[in-house]
Amino acid sequence: MRLQFVLTEVLQGLRRNLSMVISVVLVTFVSLTFVGAAALLQTQVTKLKGDWYDLVEVSVFLCPDGSTAPTCADGEATEEQIAGLENVIDTELSDVVATTYFESKADAFEAFAQLYPDGYQGTQLTEDDMQASFRLKLVDPEQYQVVDDVLEGRAGVEVVEDQREVFEPLFLALGRASLLAAGLAGVMLLAAVLLITTTIRLSAVSRRRETGIMRLVGASNLFVQLPFMLEGAIAALVGALLAVGGLWLAVQYLVTDWLQDSVDWVAYVDVGDVLLIAPLLIGIAVLLAVVSSVVTLNRYTRV
């Protein structure tokens, strides 16, 4: 009985303010699409980091001949310095470093020759142009700073380089894009809250007579307010479902079917990720509706 009655009221309310309800749906749809896009970009960044950070190493370049770095004042790194550094890595950095690989000048030249068999940009290089280095694979690539703190400035070390720096511009761009999406989402969410508030208020005012009688005959607060809350929640929920649908289509057709085909060596977000963020979007929508209805209804349908 109660449920049926409440649902009838809700349907009536939705029909009465159809244009407002549609605008709520659209605004929620757009704002949640932005929220979802931001979340997907973050997922993409995490995926890339997970994939690529497994490959990156920290390179500890040793002093070559004729380096101008202050730690290389004594000339090329000696055997003793190399052994000393290896010892430091094994003891002080044992928690951070997973594997250590020493690349001698000969190794480096070999790798170089393999990569550029015809010389680099027209110059033929020799083994002496190469630089010896330690290649450290870290347990957690984010802990580069620890390695840098320990090794930088030691005698025989010219420079400590983090290969992650290569990816930084890309991650920066993706990060800023997701920030932008989140910012737009924030503005749109504000618009959505205001719009839901107005819609509920309109609905409440247009049904003043009913709510007045409900209060007089002793209907509980919840019973009076529930239809309005549900109205807002349903509109927001439809918006959220549209947003999920939109993101699903975008990921399916733009990323999986198109981007994956043209650039296939990158791990992309897929529809599974969209389904993962779907509960988040729906949750935000419902929260939005509930918060705005509670605020409005306390002012317009108080007992």
Added chain:
Amino acid sequence: MIRFENVSKVYARGARPALDDVSVDVSRGEFVFLVGASGSGKSTFLRLVLREERPTGGTVYVAGRDLSRLSSWKVPSLRRSIGVVFQDFRLLPGKTVYENVAFALQVIGKPRHTIRTTVPEVLEMVGLDGKEKRLPHELSGGEQQRVAIARAFVNRPQILLADEPTGNLDPTTSLGIMRLLDRINRTGTTVVMATHDDEIVNEMRKRVVELSTGSVVRDEVDAVYGERESILPQVGQTPVLDAPGRGARAVQRVQVSPEPADLEAERAAEAAAERAAAQEPEPVEAAVVRPTAPEPAGASADDVVQQVLREHERVRAGREA
């Protein structure tokens, strides 16, 4: 049932109080008229009983509850024990008679089968049997007020508040409504009615509480409305009230014929009451309640209405003949 202890109500800071140190005690099953000029505090009194307002000073007790201590989530339960009727009926225009009455039960979560049995019962009682499917605008004023009373009474409240229920109705229809309220009162329901209708008050001879600028100036049983002339300032003849340029004021009563539907409804309600009386000769609740509400000395509303109806029939018969 309703007790006001030194109740004051000031709406705006610095303004004249709407109620000023009012103490009134209405016992269970009583019928009380609340009279007084516009702005004397009658509506404020009713709003305080409903806890639509809180008193600025003093305490209001309703049905054993101290309203100043009643938390706001218990207000609905208080209001379920009070029925309210207004001058402007306040029916939902889009709902039928049946739906209007059922609405009051639906919104407090009564089960469907209860609604299906109670609503026709109460509609029969107010004399609207067979008009369940009408919309409010298809009914006469008296019938609309009957629907409003049915809605107020369908949950069998202990208290019925009426704020000028006859203010929009012609005298005969008003009497029909009064008769209905009296019948409801006889079932043990406490009735408090704010009114300006001196004829009704004078004919019913019930307890009268008169308010003036927020204070109780009179509280009598078996009382009358009070003299109009003594309330109005003595200004002699006025062109508004009396025909200009004429000599003495000629009092001529206007004969108003109520709508046939209202008379019909009253007859139906009476028939329903008789049927109910025939079914259970000595109603249990009435037997319990009567001692606390002594039979008023004057003529009962039933007698008065009966008389008016007979009179009306005679006039009509004479006209036709």
